[in-house]
Amino acid sequence: MLDSLYVIAIITIWLSIVMTIVTLLGGVTFIFKHLKHTDIDSLPPLKRYPIVTVVVPAHNEELVIQDTIQAILRLNYPQDKLEVLLYADNCNDGTANEVRALMQQPEFKGRNLQVIERTGTGGKAGVLNDALKIAAGEYLGVYDADAAPETNALYFLVQKVLENPTRYAAAFGRNKTRNYQQNFLTRCINLEIVNTQRIQHTGLWQLFKIGRIPGTNFIINKAIVQSIGGWNNGALTEDTAISFSLMRAGKLIALAHRAEAFQQEPETLFAYYNQRKRWARGNYEVIMENAKHLFDRSSWRIKLEVFYYMCTFFWFNAAIVISNVIFIININLAALQTFFPHLHQLVSLSGELSTLFLINWILMFYLYLLQINIALASDYGQATVTNFIYAIVSYFTYAQLFIIVSVAAMYDIIRDKITGTRHTKWYKTQRF
Amino acid sequence: MVLGSLAWLLPVSLIVTISFGIVVLGLSVCWWLIFKRTVRRFNLKGKDDAR
Numbered sequence: 514m515l516d517s518l519y520v521i522a523i524i525t526i527w528l529s530i531v532m533t534i535v536t537l538l539g540g541v542t543f544i545f546k547h548l549k550h551t552d553i554d555s556l557p558p559l560k561r562y563p564i565v566t567v568v569v570p571a572h573n574e575e576l577v578i579q580d581t582i583q584a585i586l587r588l589n590y591p592q593d594k595l596e597v598l599l600y601a602d603n604c605n606d607g608t609a610n611e612v613r614a615l616m617q618q619p620e621f622k623g624r625n626l627q628v629i630e631r632t633g634t635g636g637k638a639g640v641l642n643d644a645l646k647i648a649a650g651e652y653l654g655v656y657d658a659d660a661a662p663e664t665n666a667l668y669f670l671v672q673k674v675l676e677n678p679t680r681y682a683a684a685f686g687r688n689k690t691r692n693y694q695q696n697f698l699t700r701c702i703n704l705e706i707v708n709t710q711r712i713q714h715t716g717l718w719q720l721f722k723i724g725r726i727p728g729t730n731f732i733i734n735k736a737i738v739q740s741i742g743g744w745n746n747g748a749l750t751e752d753t754a755i756s757f758s759l760m761r762a763g764k765l766i767a768l769a770h771r772a773e774a775f776q777q778e779p780e781t782l783f784a785y786y787n788q789r790k791r792w793a794r795g796n797y798e799v800i801m802e803n804a805k806h807l808f809d810r811s812s813w814r815i816k817l818e819v820f821y822y823m824c825t826f827f828w829f830n831a832a833i834v835i836s837n838v839i840f841i842i843n844i845n846l847a848a849l850q851t852f853f854p855h856l857h858q859l860v861s862l863s864g865e866l867s868t869l870f871l872i873n874w875i876l877m878f879y880l881y882l883l884q885i886n887i888a889l890a891s892d893y894g895q896a897t898v899t900n901f902i903y904a905i906v907s908y909f910t911y912a913q914l915f916i917i918v919s920v921a922a923m924y925d926i927i928r929d930k931i932t933g934t935r936h937t938k939w940y941k942t943q944r945f
Numbered sequence: 946m947v948l949g950s951l952a953w954l955l956p957v958s959l960i961v962t963i964s965f966g967i968v969v970l971g972l973s974v975c976w977w978l979i980f981k982r983t984v985r986r987f988n989l990k991g992k993d994d995a996r
Contacts, residue, residue, distance in 0.1 A: 520954065523954070523958060527961060527965075530965055534965070534968055534972070537972055538972070541972065541979070544979055545975075545978075545979070548979075548982055865955055866955070869955070869958045869959070869962060872962055873962060873965075876965055876966065876969060879969060880972075883969065883973060883976055886980075887972075887975065887976045887979060890976060890979045890983050890984070891979060891983055896980060
C-alpha cells in the first residue's frame with residue numbers, strides 16, 4: 514500500500530514537472546520569436562476597422578472609473594468605429610455621475626458613450642448579456658472598471674482577430690499590475706501575473722493554439738457569442754465558462770500579446786482571499802461541468818484544457834495538501850519522540866529514495882524560479898534583484914496561499930451541495 | 946523502507962530525474978540569452994519599443 518503511494522507521489526511530481534517544462538518550452542519559443550517587432554510609432558493601418566463596442570461593467574467603481582473611461586476614449590482607434598457602453602451595475606455610489614462629468618470635458622464631447630444605470634441580476638455576465646442585445650459593434654470589447662488599456666491595445670486586439678476572422682472568435686491581451694509596488698502582496702501578485710501572461714498564455718498559444726479569455730482586455734465576435742447563447746448568467750468565472758463554450762464551438766481564442774491594460778490588484782489579504790476564492794470556486798464548477806468532455810468526441814483542445822485544469826485544481830492540489838499534512842504530522846511526531854522514544858514517524862524514506870525526492874523537489878523549485886525569471890526578463894523593467902528576491906520568498910509564502918484558497922472554495926462547494934443552498938456571493942474586489 | 950517489488954523505481958527515477966535536469970539546464974541557457982537580449986534592448990530603446 515505504502516509502496517504504491519510512493520509510486521503515485523513520484524509520478525505526480527514528474528507530471529507537474531513535465532507540464533511546467535512543456536509550457537515553459539512553448540513560452541520560451543514564443544519569446545524568441547517575438548523579440549523583434551514593429552516599432553510602436555509606425556504601426557501599419559489595419560486591413561479594415563470593424564465597429565467595436567467596448568463594454569465596461571462597473572459596480573461601485575467611482576474611485577477608478579474616470580481613469581479607465583479616459584484611457585478607453587483615448588484608444589488609438591477611429592472614433593466613429595468605437596462605441597462605449599458603461600454599465601453602472603446596481604451602484605449606490607457616484608460611478609455613473611463620475612462618467613457623466615467626464616463626458617462634459619471638451620476632449621470627450623460628442624463621443625459615442627452611453628452611461629446605463631442597471632438594476633438587473635446576473636453580475637458581470639448579466640451586464641455582458643444586456644450589452645449583447647444593444648451593441649452596434651461587430652466585436653464586443655470588455656474592460657473591467659479598474660483596467661485602463663494602453664493606447665494601442667484595441668489596435669493589437671483587432672489586428673490579431675483579423676488574421677483569421679472565421680477561426681479566431683476572440684482575441685485577448687495582457688494585463689499588468691499598476692499598483693504592484695504597493696506592498697508584499699501586490700508584488701507577489703505581480704510576479705504571478707507576469708508569469709501567467711508571459712509563460713503560460715504564450716506557451717499554450719505557441720504549442721497548442723489554446724487561449725483563455727481573461728476577465729478584461731479582450732474582444733469577442735458578437736455574432737459568435739450570440740450563436741452560443743451568450744454568457745452564463747451568474748457564473749462566478751464567466752471568462753472560463755465562455756472560453757470552454759467557444760472551444761466547444763470549434764473556435765480559437767487568439768493571443769494578442771502586445772495589447773496591454775493596466776489593472777489594480779487587491780492590496781489586502783482579505784480582498785485577495787475573497788477574489789481568489791470566487792475564482793477557484795468558479796473554476797471548480799466549470800471544470801466539473803466540462804469533465805464529461807474528457808471522454809466524449811470533443812476536440813483535443815477541450816480535453817487538454819480539462820486535463821490541465823483537473824491536474825492543477827484536483828490532483829496536484831490534493832497531493833500538496835496530503836504532503837503538507839504528512840509533513841506537519843511527521844514534525845510533531847519527531848518532537849514527541851523526545852519524550853516518547855517508542856513513537857515512529859508516519860512516513861520515512863530510505864536514503865536513496867529520500868535523496869531522489871529531494872532532488873525532484875529542488876528541480877521543481879528551480880523550475881519555479883526559472884519560469885518567473887524568464888517571464889520577468891521578457892517584460893520591461895521587471896528583471897530586478899528585488900523581484901528575484903520576492904520570487905524566492907513568494908514560493909514559501911504567497912504560493913502557499915493557493916492551498917488555503919482552493920481548500921476553502923472546495924469546502925464551500927461541498928457545504929452548498931449538502932445544504933442545498935448557495936452561500937458564495939460575488940464579493941466585489943475592493944479598490945484603492 | 947524496503948523497496949521489494951519496486952526495486953526498479955530507483956534506476957528509473959534516476960534516469961527521469963537526470964533527463965529533467967538536462968532540459969532544465971537548457972532552459973537556463975535560454976533565460977540567459979533572453980535576459981542578455983532584452984536588457985540590452987530595453988536599455989537602448991526605451992519603454993515603448995520594449996512592448
